[in-house]
Amino acid sequence: MASPLTIRAWQPTDDVQGITELLHRAYAPLAQAGLRYLATHQSAEITRERLTSGYPLVALVGGAIVGTATLYPPDAASPCELYRQPGVYCFGQFAVSPELQGSGIGRQLVAHLEALAGQLGATELALDTAEGAVHLVQWYERLGFRRVQYVEWDVTNYRSVVLSKSLSTRQVSAGGSPAL
Numbered sequence: 001m002a003s004p005l006t007i008r009a010w011q012p013t014d015d016v017q018g019i020t021e022l023l024h025r026a027y028a029p030l031a032q033a034g035l036r037y038l039a040t041h042q043s044a045e046i047t048r049e050r051l052t053s054g055y056p057l058v059a060l061v062g063g064a065i066v067g068t069a070t071l072y073p074p075d076a077a078s079p080c081e082l083y084r085q086p087g088v089y090c091f092g093q094f095a096v097s098p099e100l101q102g103s104g105i106g107r108q109l110v111a112h113l114e115a116l117a118g119q120l121g122a123t124e125l126a127l128d129t130a131e132g133a134v135h136l137v138q139w140y141e142r143l144g145f146r147r148v149q150y151v152e153w154d155v156t157n158y159r160s161v162v163l164s165k166s167l168s169t170r171q172v173s174a175g176g177s178p179a180l
């Protein structure tokens with residue numbers, strides 16, 4: 001990668017339409033596999049809603065946004081039993097530009113999510129993804145997440161597997177304090 005990678009909090013001046021297009025491009029292979037993730041087709045308004053209902057991050061290379069992920073606090077009204085638990089933060093709307101996938105940006109975004117969640121008092125970091133997206137489930141398992149349960153969302157056409165990782169004090173401090 002020619003320019004260094006920066007990961008920072010999303011700012012209201014960041015291009016939401018551009019992030020929406022990045023999401024559509026990144027998630028296109030999942031759509032082609034028949035998995036109708038919201039991010040395969042959501043509008044810019046939905047992108048903004050999802051960004052502003054949590055702690056959104058962007059990854060930049062040479063000033064251009066090449067990745068994003070948003071961290072969400074526990075939600076007592078969530079259909080997902082785990083996401084209702086105090087101390088359990090989750091993340092979503094997670095993508096890296098197809099041209100740069102496989103170069104470690106996703107792993108760095110997850111490390112930032114872990115550190116940020118730890119700073120906010122989380123004891124666990126969780127996520128969900130289509131159970132049929134086997135390559136993703138296996139990747140999250142390589143990052144230390146473990147399968148916990150299943151959940152069905154109204155907006156998708158598949159069952160999701162929920163994965164979670166315990167954030168021990170050691171892991172949080174080892175993640176450092178990213179400039180967010």
Ligand SMILES: CC(C)(COP(=O)(O)OP(=O)(O)OC[C@H]1O[C@@H](n2cnc3c(N)ncnc32)[C@H](O)[C@@H]1OP(=O)(O)O)[C@@H](O)C(=O)NCCC(=O)NCCS
Nearest residue numbers: 026027094095096100101102103104105106107128129142
């Ligand atoms: C999932 C995603 C965000 C990960 O970002 P990334 O920058 O590609 O992640 P990394 O480069 O850190 O890691 C990718 C992993 O997939 C592996 N991989 C194998 N084939 C690959 C390929 N053709 N392209 C990309 N990664 C590949 C890499 O080796 C790496 O595994 P490792 O960390 O064990 O070495 C990104 O691939 C993406 O946007 N995918 C489409 C949208 C999506 O699936 N979002 C998550 C929904 S839950």
